[in-house]
Amino acid sequence: MFNTNTKKNILSLAQQHGFALCAFTQPQVDALNQAALDRWVDARMYGDMDYMGEEVRTHRRKNPATMLDDIQTVISLGMPYSPPNHENARPQQGIIASYARGDDYHELMKKKLKALARDLDVLLGQHGQRVYVDTAPVLEHALAAKGGLAWQGKHSLSINRKYGSWFFLAELFTTANIEPDSEATLHCGTCTDCIPACPTGAIVSPYIVDARLCISYLTIEFKGFIPENLRKPMGNRIFGCDDCQTICPWNGKVEIPEVDFLKPREDTFLPELAKLLALDDEGFRQMFRKSAIKRSKRAGLLRNVCIAMGNSGDTDFVPQLLDVLNDDEPLIRGHAVWALKQLANNDDKVRQHIQVLKDNEQNTDVLAEIASFERII
Ligand code: B12
Ligand code: SF4
Ligand code: SF4
Incomplete structure (x- = not known):
């Protein structure tokens, strides 16, 4: 068995590749986490993320040893990123969660993990290895906790x-x-600050997040019409959400990473909503090349922007929202109708535009948004 000295060498290699945190554990998940995963899946808290509900993948999450023949050890790694600094956002700007402000972490970390694996072959001799970040059926928190x-x-x-x-x-x-x-010990103590701080009540009980209510899910993973009751609490969060983390006392005084491999981009710092709503397909591709934000696609991001505009209280957005009633994407047209309902439902010009849209609209979801607009006038 490799022990302290080898572990120090591995830690030092991991750090060279940007993984400031590194811990070793056996490939097992305990009964508490296994049962909690089953309950989460049975309650369909994964929403439309079907890959989280598949039986085969749940089995793998509960049994990490199924991921690699003759596996002996899981090396958990952590790469720090810059904390958010969007506390002074104006309602006319969109908030992008801190984790998504730089290059897409999946691509960058996969490269670094592969480079680390090559170094470990040199250090320990050629051996079996698999690297994972985020998307594989791996219960990352449980393994990280087990290794401390x-x-x-x-x-x-x-x-x-x-x-x-x-x-x-x-x-x-x-x-x-x-x-x-x-194994790590728990340090939340009696604190429960993150639970009421969640704008949509997604932390349904301590340790349990119902993804269907989480703004991160709604703005990124969910591709449909956002349930109306969750739109107002979203405020101007247009990609992800940091609220349960910013309130956490453990994030009060944190070390800023020496080298931020995922350095935030300037144009993802509180972008003007008006600029985002003006993006066409090409503009979207260019602005978010190599960025995690491309995951929401243009339709998803502009849907979120329409909601933020509707929540801004700023009627200067009305002309631009009227323009996008002609957009090819039903998701954008529908949420623009909702935004107009928030900002200017008594305006005759707006009502005329909505009537024209209604006369030509085929999409049932957009028609439902129009019906909801009409109910209020
Ligand atoms: C699916 C997913 C989501 C979903 C669902 C989130 C969720 N909580 O399940 C959505 C889209 C909502 C999401 C959002 C976010 N995500 Co996400 N997500 C994942 C993913 C792919 C799987 C998570 C998972 O397995 N969920 C299933 C549930 C059942 O697992 P669980 O939440 O860990 O639940 C455990 C606890 O409830 C525990 N438990 C039950 N009772 C008790 C009692 C005690 C005392 C204890 C200790 C534990 C415990 O048992 C369960 C099973 O282990 C992971 C990557 C991965 N492969 O692990 C990233 C991951 C968790 N996400 C990440 C990030 C950054 C985020 C966001 C912060 C992004 C953002 N800023 O918008 C938000 C945060 C939202 C939140 N509060 O969770 C990071 C987190 C890094 C970190 N430091 O923790 C991860 C690890 C990705 C990565 N590779 O870095 N995410
Ligand atoms: S990320 Fe936001 S919406 Fe999701 S649980 Fe945390 S505070 Fe709630
Ligand atoms: S705010 Fe932080 S310390 Fe407090 S309960 Fe939530 S995660 Fe734990």
Whole structure:
């Protein structure tokens, strides 16, 4: 079994590749986490993320050893990113969650994980390895906690004393037998601050997040018409949400990463909503090349922008919202109708435009938004 000295060498290699946090554990998930995952899946809290509900994948999450023949060790890794600084946002600007402000972390971290795996082949001799970040059926928090890298907070995210929760997780599964680290202890204590801080009540009980209510899910993963009761609480959050983390006392005094491999881009800092709503397909592609934001596609992002405009109280947005009633995407037309309902439902010109849209509209979801607009006048 590889022990302390080898572990120090691995830690140093991990740090060179940007993984400031590194912990070792055995490839097992305990009964509490297994049962909690089953309950979450049975309650369909994954919403439309079908990959989270598949039986085969749930089995793999509960049994990490099924991911690699002769696996001995899971190396959990954490890459810190810059905490958010969007507290002074104006209602005319959109808030993009901090994790998404730089290059897409999946691509960058995968490259770095592969480079680390090559170094480990040199250090330990050629051996079996698999690398994962985010998308594979791996219960990342549970493994990180088992190796002591972080503990799981009541908002369900992993927290570390040095970096708070502002870091990404990744794993390197290996056939090398490395001495495991001890499990993390919990440090939320009696605090429950994140639970009422969630604008949509998505933390349904300590440690459990119902994705269907979470703004991160709604603005990024969910591709449909956002349930009307959740639109107002979204405020001007247009991609992801940081609220349960910004309130957390463990994020009060955190270390800023020495090198931020996922350096936030200037144009993702509180972008003007008007500028975003003007993006066509090409403009969207150019602005969000290599960025995690392309995941929502133009239709999803502009849907979120329409909601933020509707919540802004600023009637200067009305002409631009009238323009996008002609957009090819039903998602954008429908949410523009909702925004106009918030801002100018008594305006004759707006009513005329909505009537014209109604006369030509084929999409049933957009027609439902128009019916809702008409109910209020
Ligand atoms: C699906 C997913 C989402 C979904 C669902 C989130 C969720 N909480 O399940 C949505 C789209 C909502 C989402 C949002 C976000 N996500 Co996300 N997401 C994932 C993903 C892919 C899977 C999570 C999962 O397995 N969920 C299933 C549920 C059942 O698991 P769980 O929440 O861990 O639940 C456990 C606890 O409830 C525990 N439990 C139950 N009872 C008890 C009691 C005690 C005492 C304890 C200790 C534990 C416990 O048992 C459960 C099973 O282990 C992971 C990557 C991965 N592969 O793990 C990233 C991941 C969790 N996401 C991440 C991020 C950054 C976010 C956002 C912060 C992004 C943003 N700013 O908008 C938000 C945060 C929302 C939140 N509060 O969770 C990071 C978190 C990094 C960190 N430091 O923790 C991860 C790890 C991605 C990564 N590779 O870095 N995400
Ligand atoms: S990310 Fe936002 S919406 Fe999701 S649980 Fe945290 S505070 Fe709630
Ligand atoms: S806000 Fe409080 S309860 Fe929530 S994760 Fe942080 S310490 Fe834990």
